[in-house]
Amino acid sequence: MADQLSMDMVVLILAAAVATFLTRIGGYVLITRMKTIPPRMEQALNAVPAAVLTTLVAPAFFNGGWGVKIAMLAALVVGVRYPGLLLLGVGWAAAMICRHLLGF
Structure with a gap:
């Protein structure tokens, strides 16, 4: 198994993890900084x-x-x-x- 895990694969996994984290935390930060949620955004979230x-x-x-x-x-x-x-x-x-x- 260790010989199948190349450096490219490790970089890909780490990049996917960072992208997932930033996507999730970005939505949270965006919503918490708003005083009210616009109606169109609320419809999209629903x-x-x-x-x-x-x-x-x-x-x-x-x-x-x-x-x-x-x-x-x-x-x-x-x-x-x-x-x-x-x-x-x-x-x-x-x-x-x-x-x-x-x-x-």
């Missing part, structure tokens, strides 16, 4: 959770098999009406049923 959730769920849905699709749809149906923990349980149960009983 859209972040939906955007992050979409980037996590969409690839799994479109690249996964039928078992993944059925489990996600079952979780969606339950999630519209009930709290998150039940959503996770139903999604997990649907995935296990699809994998072990239906062979998806």
